[in-house]
Amino acid sequence: MSPPTVALLGGDGIGPEVLTAARSVLDAIGFEARYVEADIGWRLWSTEGDALPQRTVRILEQADAALFGAVTSLPGPEAEAALVPTLQGTGLRYRSPIVRLRQHFDLFANVRPCRSFAGNPLQARSDIDLVVVRENTQGLYAGLEFDRPSAELQAALSSESAYAPYADAPEGAEGEVALSVRVISARRAQRIVRFAAELALARGETKVTLVEKANVLRATSGLMVRSARTVMAAYPLLELEEVNIDAAAMWLVKRPQEYGVLVASNLFGDILSDLCAQLVGGLGLSPSGSYGPKLALFEPTHGSAPKYAGKGIANPLAMLLSAAMMLHHLHEVALAQRLERAVATVLEAGRVRTADLGGSATTTQMAQAVADACDA
Ligand code: NAI
Ligand code: MG
Numbered sequence: 346m347s348p349p350t351v352a353l354l355g356g357d358g359i360g361p362e363v364l365t366a367a368r369s370v371l372d373a374i375g376f377e378a379r380y381v382e383a384d385i386g387w388r389l390w391s392t393e394g395d396a397l398p399q400r401t402v403r404i405l406e407q408a409d410a411a412l413f414g415a416v417t418s419l420p421g422p423e424a425e426a427a428l429v430p431t432l433q434g435t436g437l438r439y440r441s442p443i444v445r446l447r448q449h450f451d452l453f454a455n456v457r458p459c460r461s462f463a464g465n466p467l468q469a470r471s472d473i474d475l476v477v478v479r480e481n482t483q484g485l486y487a488g489l490e491f492d493r494p495s496a497e498l499q500a501a502l503s504s505e506s507a508y509a510p511y512a513d514a515p516e517g518a519e520g521e522v523a524l525s526v527r528v529i530s531a532r533r534a535q536r537i538v539r540f541a542a543e544l545a546l547a548r549g550e551t552k553v554t555l556v557e558k559a560n561v562l563r564a565t566s567g568l569m570v571r572s573a574r575t576v577m578a579a580y581p582l583l584e585l586e587e588v589n590i591d592a593a594a595m596w597l598v599k600r601p602q603e604y605g606v607l608v609a610s611n612l613f614g615d616i617l618s619d620l621c622a623q624l625v626g627g628l629g630l631s632p633s634g635s636y637g638p639k640l641a642l643f644e645p646t647h648g649s650a651p652k653y654a655g656k657g658i659a660n661p662l663a664m665l666l667s668a669a670m671m672l673h674h675l676h677e678v679a680l681a682q683r684l685e686r687a688v689a690t691v692l693e694a695g696r697v698r699t700a701d702l703g704g705s706a707t708t709t710q711m712a713q714a715v716a717d718a719c720d721a
Pocket of ligand 2: 615
């Protein structure tokens, strides 16, 4: 069998630094792949006016998996100012390359494992081992945003009594009313719950926890709940636990050890996954995978951390754990487990720690320690 094709997208800031670290450890454990480097991020926006060039999309279309560092994204006025002079004033609009990747490759399942490691000085408890599965394509992040709802939309909404308090905004007054529409389709709701259920079975869980707010968001959360019940009926070994988002935040802080696989729509999943990442030591330790029908993309949860960029002191473990997720996805289970065990060994020994973990090791030293522990 020919080795898998893995696209490497370093991006900006500490992205390329942690990606280089991951590549060195993957080489050290003997993972064979055809690597293809691809451009993405703020630098590309500045010089070419496109943070996700077509040539990168084409590389990803041919890839079995992608390892992605992080990109910098800044608001509109700064985006315009960052363009090279020849591109300024040409009407280019910055669009997040991450959102575009999600849409183009239908990366519908964002998976963020959060687990405790012996010797991790930053975690809340030593017995956390959960995964947040976030739906990535619909919900409140569907992109249905109305800064200034059209007369037609306002008129349509005026027939709803709940809209009455907002309907008297001065005619044409920009910014008086804004709408972000939460969209849930049953097909996409069922797809994400099925993904979560399969993951739960693979992990040997006894339940899947659906995090919603069906008592208030009756239409959209209601459809999520009904869809989940339909899907879970086909999984007799798994209980479906239904929890409201506010209660889930509280319980996850209080008793995170009682959760295994949580599934949530876009916004709730986004918030919960950051909460859970912090329970186990923060961004430097938090990996993620985004799965679509063809492509799967693995990246640390953190961003480009500009204050650390170029200093070589970022913690590479989130990237390394993301690489381990990629190995699982590519059916290299033995290698994945070796890498995870090596990370665990290094954390437990505590001799090599980056600044966020209270130490003074560099990114390269941390990666080398993990590579050495793989051999041990
Ligand atoms: P960030 O995650 O880049 O950094 C926040 C803070 O977390 C850092 O200042 C640092 O103290 C710590 N941190 C993050 N990664 C670390 C690591 N590997 N080792 C040690 N400490 C680490 O988030 P921030 O500052 O909000 O965003 C910076 C830039 O990154 C922005 O332009 C933002 O848009 C972008 N971003 C990109 C993401 C992505 O590419 N997926 C995700 C989040 C933010
Ligand atoms: Mg987030």
